Every structure is written in structure tokens, then in C-alpha cells.
Amino acid sequence: xxxYKSQQLKIYNSxxxxxxxxxxxxxxxVGMYVCGPTVYSNVHLGNLRTFMSFDxxxxxxxxxxxxxxxxxxxxxxxxxxxxxxxGEDKIAKKARLEQLEPMEVVQRYTVDFHEILGxxxxxxxxxxxxxxxxxxxxxxxxxKIIDAxxxxxxxxxxxxxxxxxxxxxHYGRLSGRNxxxxxxxxxxxxxxxxxxxxxxxxxxxxxxxxxxxxxxxxWSDGFPGWHLECTAMSTKYLGNHFDIHGGGMDLKFPHHxxxxxxxEACTGQTPVNYWLHANMLTLNGKKMAKxxxxxxxxxxxxxxxxxxxxxxxxxxxxxxxxxxxxxxSILDFSDDAIVAAEKGYKRLMEAMSSLESITAAAQSTLxxxxxxxxxxxxxxxxxxTPILIAQLFEGVRFVNLLKEGKESLTAEDLKTFSAAMNGxxxxxxxxxxxxxxxxxxxxxxxTVNLLIEMRKQxxxxxxxxxxxxxxxxxxxxxxxxxxxxxxxxFSL
Numbered sequence: 001x002x003x004y005k006s007q008q009l010k011i012y013n014s015x016x017x018x019x020x021x022x023x024x025x026x027x028x029x030v031g032m033y034v035c036g037p038t039v040y041s042n043v044h045l046g047n048l049r050t051f052m053s054f055d056x057x058x059x060x061x062x063x064x065x066x067x068x069x070x071x072x073x074x075x076x077x078x079x080x081x082x083x084x085x086x087g088e089d090k091i092a093k094k095a096r097l098e099q100l101e102p103m104e105v106v107q108r109y110t111v112d113f114h115e116i117l118g119x120x121x122x123x124x125x126x127x128x129x130x131x132x133x134x135x136x137x138x139x140x141x142x143x144k145i146i147d148a149x150x151x152x153x154x155x156x157x158x159x160x161x162x163x164x165x166x167x168x169x170h171y172g173r174l175s176g177r178n179x180x181x182x183x184x185x186x187x188x189x190x191x192x193x194x195x196x197x198x199x200x201x202x203x204x205x206x207x208x209x210x211x212x213x214x215x216x217x218x219w220s221d222g223f224p225g226w227h228l229e230c231t232a233m234s235t236k237y238l239g240n241h242f243d244i245h246g247g248g249m250d251l252k253f254p255h256h257x258x259x260x261x262x263x264e265a266c267t268g269q270t271p272v273n274y275w276l277h278a279n280m281l282t283l284n285g286k287k288m289a290k291x292x293x294x295x296x297x298x299x300x301x302x303x304x305x306x307x308x309x310x311x312x313x314x315x316x317x318x319x320x321x322x323x324x325x326x327x328x329s330i331l332d333f334s335d336d337a338i339v340a341a342e343k344g345y346k347r348l349m350e351a352m353s354s355l356e357s358i359t360a361a362a363q364s365t366l367x368x369x370x371x372x373x374x375x376x377x378x379x380x381x382x383x384x385t386p387i388l389i390a391q392l393f394e395g396v397r398f399v400n401l402l403k404e405g406k407e408s409l410t411a412e413d414l415k416t417f418s419a420a421m422n423g424x425x426x427x428x429x430x431x432x433x434x435x436x437x438x439x440x441x442x443x444x445x446x447t448v449n450l451l452i453e454m455r456k457q458x459x460x461x462x463x464x465x466x467x468x469x470x471x472x473x474x475x476x477x478x479x480x481x482x483x484x485x486x487x488x489x490f491s492l
Contacts, residue, residue, distance in 0.1 A: 002028060002065035009064070011244075012328060012382045014252065014275040015174055019382055024243050025273065030061050030068045031242035033234040033272075035251055036128070038075040039109035040090040043116050045333065046281045046288060048298050050248045052319065053278040053327035053383075055122045057246070059428050060379050071237045072125040073230060074113075076106040076132050077213050077223055089223065092213050102213050116298050120315045121430050127237050131229040135215045138224040138232045141266050142203045142217075150265040154194035156206030156220030160261065162199040169264050171199075174275060175253035201258050203228050227258035231266075234259075240267045246276040278327045283308065284334050296333075309335045313342060316432045320345040323385040323429055344393075349433050350491050351396040352425060354403055355418055361408035366398055368413045372420045379428065388424060395421050448479060452488045455481075 009022040024030050034054045037043055054072075061068045077091060095102040142158055145151035150165050151158055162171050166179045182199050202225035207214035214221045224232075234245065240263065247256065256275065263271035282288065288295050296308045304312030313321075321341035325331040371394060378387035398417070401407040409417060425431050451470055458466040471481050474490070482489050 004028070004064040004066055007064055007376050007380055009380045010382055011274050011276065013273075014277050015272075017176075020274070022274065024066070025241065028065075028067060030066045030244065031238040032058065032061075032068060032070050032244040032246065033230070033238055033242065034070070034072045034125075034245075035230055035247035035255070036073040036075060037109075037113050038090055039106050039113060040094045041109060042297050042299070043109075043113045044288065045283070045296060045298055045301075046248070048116065048120065049281045049322055049331060050278040051117065051122065052120065052322055054246050054276075055430060056323065056327075056385060056428065057276070057383055058123060058125075059430055060383060063423065063428050068126065069238065070125040071127045071129065071234060073233050074106075074110055074128060074130045075226070075229060076110070076130050077102075077229075089211070089213060092211060095212065119302065120298070120319055121432055123430070129233045129237065131224070131233070132213075134229070134232045134236065135224065137236055138228050139204075139217050141228060141232055141262065142224075144266045145203065145262065148265050151203055152196065153219050156222065157194060157202060158204040158219055159195055159200040160203055160258070160265070161196060162201070162261070163197045165261055165265055169261070171261050172253075172257060174257050174260055177253065177257075201225060201227060201254065203262075227255055228262060230255070231259050231262045231271075235263065235267075235271065241269060241271060241273075243272070244274045244276060245272040246278070249277045249279050252277055279330050281322075282330060282332045285332055309338065313338055314434055316434055317342045317345050319429075320348075320389075320431055324389055326382075326384055326386055328382070345431070346491060348392065348396060348425065348431075349435065351399040352421065352433060353435070355399050355421060358399070358402045358409075358414065360411035360414045362410070364409045364413040365407045366401075366409060366413070366417075368409065368417045368420075371395065371398070372416065375420060375424055385429065388429070392421065392424060448474070448490050452481065452490065456488065 010019045011022045012018070013020050032054075034051070036051075037047055051072075054070075058068060058070050077089065091102050091105050094100075094105045098105070142151060145160065146153070146158065150161050152161055162179065165171055172178050172182065179199065204217060204219055204224055205222050206220040207222045211223070213223055215223060234242065245256065245259070252275075260271065263269075280287075283294050283296060286292075286294050293307070296306050298318075300306040301309065301313050301318055302315060317338065321333075321338045322331060324341060324344075371391065374394075375388055375391045378384045378391055381387070395417070398407065399421075402409065426433075451474065455467050455470040458464075458470070474481060480491050482491065
């Protein structure tokens, strides 16, 4: 029996503002679309967090034995600065500044995006479409919206008539806005715009003569509106009605609101059952911004080449740190916080290593079935990774008690316990044991064991000053010695 049949999953739906029981459109199958990056610069830490949230969600659906089609796009055209309808496309602007072809910019930062996500152990999506690869589909949707009387052409550009749409639908229900307030709070454009209403958004923009990225259309040589791209790609691969649409909280309005409107105008039905939004990330309690220097790139965390952190941190430690906060809560990134997370991560990996050497007993003194269900309960409650991590540390406590012989497990319970720990730590959370992946680990172990032997000899010779010096200097390097009956061991 597939696991999803015994586990009831609840998801917070931004559309209803409530946690709802997840019921897929087609039993055993999940269709999920997540707005991908606009590839005009290196992927920043806030983006990484959003994509990590959905990576874990993707992993958990697979863990529950769902067949998942996960679509995450690449925006390689049409994203105007500040998400307004006027101005210069971000990719075109970067290309102009660096005197490159726009597709050189796209290629450079798409490669960077994939490298970073690979380093942080993200699973690739099922499909990764590009906006430029779906121009025809976007033009066809525009035609349908015009035929429905909701789209109108003005000087070669095409706009979505929000007021007309709102006569029969509710524009603003995802973000909790109403059109009257939006219109009242918008300045008059004094005839400078081709729009009928200030809130109307572009479906197609006529390209200025200097605009490099352009395609022929029935209305003009131009390029698609940013909001339209996701509508075209999500419906092409998931159908007009699918399970989940995700993205960052900042996309709720106007981007996702416009997506809903486009779909409803085009197909006459609401496109998505569950809208999921990941919250933002701050740095040292403040918004990240290049202009203030309060900024760090994911790659700079791994190399240590930054002015924010005290040293380099691995991808798995960073991942562990991020998953200690719920995806809907604001996460503050700081040196103190990730240093603390590193210690927790090492404790967890140490326990995972110890788990392999534990032997079975005649009886079980721990309730593994109950603990395992508590792990599932955490993830079933809107993918609550911090509660899951708390339960995994209960698992760490179990490991230590088993190691010390204070508790015992039968062969069957030990197998269940080990499979659950490995499943949640590595498969669901996507963590990696760096000791396994580190090729220099054997050398390190040999060196530390040599120093342990030197310390032992120093103590036998009553040279306690040298003994303490070896211990303290190793501790300063992040290597902790533990003296026990069986001798001295170390942990990283």
C-alpha cells in the first residue's frame, strides 16, 4: 500500500488562508509548478531558500509514494525591472551593460543556478521549461483572452482589462485585495499610458527599436508580459487545472494574482487548488541589499569569501540551518545562528554514524512506532521541518541510549528505526553526511588519533599543561575530544 494512504497531509493554502487536507486531482499523482529564477544575475540566498522549501516538499511527496510532476521554469525574457510594465527587461539591460548577447547572459546565470542547486543537493525538477521556448503558447493564450473580451490591443501592445474581468470574477482574492481600493490608491497616468485602467497589466509589449529580445506576433514585434509566461508553461505541462502552485511570498501580488486572472479569463476555471508561498530571508535582522553591503551569495558561504561570516560553511550545514525554520516563517541568517546549526548538524551526523554499529536485542524498551509517527505528523502538518528536526534529535537521544546499553531494540524495531532516521535525514530533508563525502576524512582521522596518542602520553608523564593545550587547540579547530572508559574519541 502506498504510504500516502496512511498519512493525512495538511497544507496551508494561501488562497483560503487555512490549512486544508491535501486531496490530489488524480489519486496518487501530484502536479506542482514553482516559479523559477530570472537568470540575469547569480541566484541570491533568498531565492535559494524558496527553492529549498519546494525541494523538501517535492521530496516528501515522493517519500509518500506519490508520482510527482514538478515543473520549475527559467525566466529568460520579459521580466521588467520592479515588475512594472514600463522600463527595460532585466536580461536585456544586463546584456547591454556587459556588451553581451542576451542569451549569453541567460546561459551564464542558468549554469550558475544549476551549479548552486547541485551543490546544495537539490533534486532536479521533472520539467524545466524556458519562457523563450514557449512564445507560441503565450501568443495563443493572448488571442483567447482577447476573444473573451478581457484583453485589448493599444499601439502594438496588448493589456489585460482588470476592471472588465472583475465584473464576473474577483481580481485580488489571492492577496486579499479588492479592485476599488487598488484603483483609488493608484495615481492617474494623465494620458501617458495606453492602458484603460492603471491596474491593467501587459500581456504583450511592443518592442522599442533598441530592444534586442523580440518576436513576431499578430500585434507587433515584441515580447510577452512576465505574468503570462508562467501561465503558458504551467498549463502546457500540468493542464488547465492542477494541484499546487508555489513561489516566494513576494510573488503573491501581482504575479500570482495575474496568473489566476489570465487562466480564468482563458479557460473559465480557477487553475490551481493549493497556492503555497515561502517566506523571506533576512541577514543580521535586516533586509538583504547589495547597495548596503548587507548581502551574501550562496557560493560565498561555501568559500568563506565574505565579510558577513566568521568562516566557510558547508552546503549541508547551510541547508540544515535553513530547514530549522518553517518555510512560511521569516528566517534570519547570521553567523551565530549558522555556527549553532553546525554543532547540531554534527551531532545528528555523529548519531547517524553510530546507528550503523548498534546491535539488536531480545526486546524493545523504546516505542519506535510512536516516534516514527510523530516524525510523519510533523511533515503532515504543512511540511513542518523544525518539528521534524526536533523529533530527529529525539532519535539522536535514542541512539545514545542504545549505544550506552541503557535501552534496547529488537532486530525488527532497529531496522524500522534505522530506515526512518535515514529516510527523514537524507531523503526528505536532503542532508548529506559530509564525512562520507569528504575524501580527506581518513587523513584527518589519522592526524587527530596521533594527537590523541600524544595527549595520552603527556598525561601519563603528568604533563597536564601539554595535555590541556592539545585538547584546547583541537577544540578551537572544531574538534572535540571525549574521554571515556573505552579511551578517547573525537567528534567534529
